[in-house]
Amino acid sequence: MTRIGHSDLDVFPLNLGGNTFGWTSDQDTSFAVLDAFVVAGGDFIDTSDSYMASIPGNSGGESETVLGQWLAARGRRDDVVLATKVSRHPDFLGLAPDNIARAAEASLQRLQTDHIDLYYAHYDDPSVPLEETLGAFDSLVRDGKVRYLGISNYSPERISEWLSICEANNFAKPIALQPHYSLVVREPFESTLRPLAEKFDLGVMPYWALASGFLTGKYRTQADVDGAARSRIVDGYFTTEGLAVVDELAIIAVTRGMEIATVALAWTRQQSTVVAPIASARVHGQLDALIASVDLELSDAELHRLDTVSALVTTN
Template identity: 55%
Template sequence: MVTRVQIGQSALEVAPLALGANVFGWTADRDASFDVLDGFTQGGGDFIDTADGYSAWVPGNTGGESETVIGEWLQARGTRDGVTIATKVSTHPEFSGLAAANVRAAADASLQRLRTDRIDLYYAHFDDADTPLEETVAAFSELVDAGKVRAIGVSNYTAERVTEWFEIARAGGYHLPVALQPHYNLLERDFETNGLRDVAAAEGLTVFPYFGLAKGFLAGKYRDPASAEQAGASPRAGQAIGYLDDRGRSVLAVLDGIAEREGVEVASVSLAWLRQQPTIGGPISSARTTEQLSALLASMRLELSGEDLSALSAAAA
């Protein structure tokens, strides 16, 4: 049974796993993306995470490709009311930064690409030091008032800036954020000590970490740095292999043991560990093919014991 998650104090409620859509229009073409979206929702998933900048870094792309694919899928399947869509602003080449006019224009462009009348969860993707935070906070709140956005999230901000956002919002009577998206996984643990977890707990933010599988390493995909086949398996393979040191091997050994005992894949164990950490609503994880979905979906139902959680945390310490 999957325990559903309320996102902060909002009316949004989701299954405890977000499908990362950064691969759509990049390493997954339209047909493959449709297959993944179909498989994800048929398997009990209902939360899709994208951004307006995905995937502008790909030669020939201009940004917004992921949103466009999702919008076409939503229209083709007629499933808009059955899923929660999160997207982000600040990295699209035409809508860079978080100035108020840019946030408004970017939201309208995202709505058009997504073929919908509302964004369920709208994130400030990266902090914008060139724009007064008061201006950004007000712009996001105005989108909620306009009915274009249902709830607000913050991604890649420091704890101090998240705290400042709340202070400004309360002083101005603006809508408060309900979600936080940091970099966090079994091997990347700064979230636990840099103040973000404390802020999330204090403010009731629901946390959805990205890179939950450490770019594939915590799926057990990369175990041999000398393998040319592995190194070319995906655009992130080289970065993932960077985790293959004594600490990484220790973590893999514990993951392997739990996975074998539970009869699940290594990725399922890694994501379950993340889901069961304090303040976490669910990890974000992407799939290029339907074959990769089963391990992600299984993680929503896998409950690790306190002993397993401690063993994994200790191995990664």
């Protein structure tokens, strides 16, 4: 287990992504994934109020709804650390104080719970004074509806401003940072965001830690990419340099008797400030490779090999 920042949240070092729930995983499949995750010792689940509003036929909140149904059916609320986000739901866009309050209430209803353990600002909203946004988040903490706060997709300058405002106003300080980070997208996290995580004691939960499936080795030819649910995203990684990373992962995976995804997540987990990489499983059978990464300790030589080949990747 790993502690998040200065909080008392001690979590499994793999954060199960809920973006597939209500999208590529129907309710029964989602329940099976969640059941298997907690049986394996997992207790940390990440979602957003906007998942998956972008899918035709969805309106947003589908993932939270499935999670809430699972929590109610299984009676597991006290057994999990639940993270969700605000600012991108079509009905609750932005970070104005009244919007944050209404969005939080909607998330609580969908999740069928009276509190959110970790509540992220999903994306910055420059149209609202940051002090007003943080005041609204602080009110949620003081009211007991949110235990801790997190930051996702903010610039280094805005993160520093966030902490300064908290200090000046005695607002609840964030404990977590959720950046885009993986073996094929190492910047800007390593040069500009990780130093802030170290300075402000922010536990890091990288999203797209498997690069939307690219770092599982499932996309080795253009034919593999064409027609995939995440083809638009994966296309950005499908380069000579990106494939070289997958090749190196495959060599280590064979030597270790592990899956490629297991090695990729282990590399991410072993990076400074990282608490728990976020990875999702569309079906129950994909979980084993993810869970195995928690106990895999790559050697210094293996880490160096992956550092070297991934440094050549220029995707962002």
